[in-house]
Amino acid sequence: MPQHYTPINFKAKLAAFHTRWAPKIIAAMNDYHFKLAKIEGEFVWHTHAETDEVFIVLGGRMKIALQDGEVALESGELFVVPAGVAHKPSADTECHILMVEPAGLVNTGDGPAGELTATTGEWI
Numbered sequence: 001m002p003q004h005y006t007p008i009n010f011k012a013k014l015a016a017f018h019t020r021w022a023p024k025i026i027a028a029m030n031d032y033h034f035k036l037a038k039i040e041g042e043f044v045w046h047t048h049a050e051t052d053e054v055f056i057v058l059g060g061r062m063k064i065a066l067q068d069g070e071v072a073l074e075s076g077e078l079f080v081v082p083a084g085v086a087h088k089p090s091a092d093t094e095c096h097i098l099m100v101e102p103a104g105l106v107n108t109g110d111g112p113a114g115e116l117t118a119t120t121g122e123w124i
Contacts (some may be wrong), residue, residue, distance in 0.1 A: 010036065010058055014096055015056045016124050021116045023099060023107060024124040033121060035099045042090040046111030051102050064088070084086030 013026050021043060023035035039062060046049055055064065056078045064071045064079060065088040071079050079089045108117045 003076040005026075010096075010098070013124055014038065014058075020094070021118075022122070023075075023118055024049065024123060027123045028103065031103050033101055033103050035121075036100060036124075037081050037099065038094055039089060039091045039097060040094045043088055044108055044111045044114065044116060045086055046086045046109035047084055047086045048081075048105065048109040052083050053087075054083070055079050055089065055097040055103075056100075058098055060091060060093060060095040062089060062091040062095045064098065065090065087122050 008026050010026075013024070016022055018038070020038045020040050024035040025033045025035050027034040036058075045065075055062070055073065057073045057075050059075050061072070061074050064073070064081065067079075067086050073079055104123070106117065108114070
C-alpha cells in the first residue's frame, strides 16, 4: 500500500481555532511536538527547568520578558529560551507562533496553574 505524504499548512491549521494561549499540536518528531498558538495579552512568568523552549513568530509581533531583559520578535524570527530561564511571553495584538517542545510539556512550566494552563496536548 503506498504511503501518502501531506504537508501541514500553517494558515489552514491557524484558521481551525480561535482560542488564545491554547497551543495546538500539529506534528510530532521523535519526542517533540510542534505546536501552533494564537497569543494576545500577557502570559504568566514561568520556567521549564529541564528543557529549552523555541518560539517562532509566523505572523505579528511578540515580546518575551526575561528577568534581565526583553526580546522583541517579529514575523519570521525565532528565539530559544534556555532551560531554567524565567520568561513571560506577551503580545499587544494577536500574534501567531510555532513552538517546538518536548511532548507532554506543560505550557506554564513551574508557574502557577490557572486558566492559561494547557495540561493536555490537543491535536488539530
